[in-house]
Amino acid sequence: MDYVKKGAWSPEEDQKLIDYIMKYGVWNWSHMPKFAGLSRTGKSCRLRWINYLKPDLKKGPFSMEEVEFVIRMYQSLGNKWSAIAKELPGRTDNEIKNFYHTHLKKHLGTKVEVKPKSRKKAKQIEMSIQKKPLITTCPNIQGPDDQSLDFTNSSSSSYITFDENYDFLEISYQDNDVTSIVNQVHDDNIVILESNPDSSTSSSSSVDLHINDFMDVSVHSSNVDFWLDLYLAADNLKI
DNA sequence: AACCGTTCCAACCGCAAACGG
DNA sequence: CCCGTTTGCGGTTGGAACGGT
Numbered sequence: 001m002d003y004v005k006k007g008a009w010s011p012e013e014d015q016k017l018i019d020y021i022m023k024y025g026v027w028n029w030s031h032m033p034k035f036a037g038l039s040r041t042g043k044s045c046r047l048r049w050i051n052y053l054k055p056d057l058k059k060g061p062f063s064m065e066e067v068e069f070v071i072r073m074y075q076s077l078g079n080k081w082s083a084i085a086k087e088l089p090g091r092t093d094n095e096i097k098n099f100y101h102t103h104l105k106k107h108l109g110t111k112v113e114v115k116p117k118s119r120k121k122a123k124q125i126e127m128s129i130q131k132k133p134l135i136t137t138c139p140n141i142q143g144p145d146d147q148s149l150d151f152t153n154s155s156s157s158s159y160i161t162f163d164e165n166y167d168f169l170e171i172s173y174q175d176n177d178v179t180s181i182v183n184q185v186h187d188d189n190i191v192i193l194e195s196n197p198d199s200s201t202s203s204s205s206s207v208d209l210h211i212n213d214f215m216d217v218s219v220h221s222s223n224v225d226f227w228l229d230l231y232l233a234a235d236n237l238k239i
Numbered sequence: 240a241a242c243c244g245t246t247c248c249a250a251c252c253g254c255a256a257a258c259g260g
Numbered sequence: 261c262c263c264g265t266t267t268g269c270g271g272t273t274g275g276a277a278c279g280g281t
Contacts, residue, residue: 008276029267030267042266042267043267050268079271081270093268097269
């Protein structure tokens with residue numbers, strides 16, 4: 001049998017693979033296809049089973065908890081997708097990798113420079129960040145009342161404030177007090193912060209993170225191209 | 240309706256690691 | 261230890277679906 005099928009799996013092929021594995025289990029991926037009546041490579045069968053057909057897979061969009069977990073794991077492990085997947089039951093390495101590339105990648109690139117006032121403070125911040133790092137993300141997010149939180153054309157300062165646990169407190173922007181909106185974003189939610197990647201052409205798009213004496217953290221930028229978005233955990237969140 | 244650019248993910252590929260004779 | 265085979269991993273991509281004009 002020389003012909004090897006490639007591309008999308010048909011429902012019939014899926015069923016053959018499921019039936020075979022349910023009956024005989026996985027014993028040898030490379031030999032199994034011909035016994036299962038499949039014109040596929042073992043590699044293709046393995047991938048199809050592991051990433052799609054296995055019964056204990058969780059289907060559907062990532063929950064907020066899963067998103068947060070993936071972000072934190074990525075920030076501590078990097079692109080160790082299988083290691084991350086092991087800690088996230090029901091999600092495969094491929095799924096997490098796809099999720100990262102489609103939803104997170106473009107938002108995680110910006111480094112925020114921390115300029116603590118003292119060495120002690122620096123250590124505190126370092127530990128705090130390890131525990132609960134600043135996270136990033138999505139442009140053009142809709143606020144709770146469908147208010148679009150668009151900071152793209154900022155020509156003034158923006159502040160975002162966290163408490164000593166790095167929990168989000170408030171945000172102020174120009175003359176507009178958006179605290180009322182933000183207050184609806186609850187503690188469990190992730191606040192995302194980044195400079196606009198599209199503004200990379202501009203000469204000085206730095207963002208400074210200032211630690212004040214109260215151990216609050218505020219982010220300040222007077223750069224025209226700086227923008228902030230909030231990544232809301234509300235049910236209407238689209239990611 | 241037709242076209243076109245973008246988004247997204249299933250599935251591919253190459254390579255590395257693990258296995259086993 | 262060696263070497264062929266199998267399994268596992270991470271980067272990449274083809275094309276379907278979607279959204280805008």
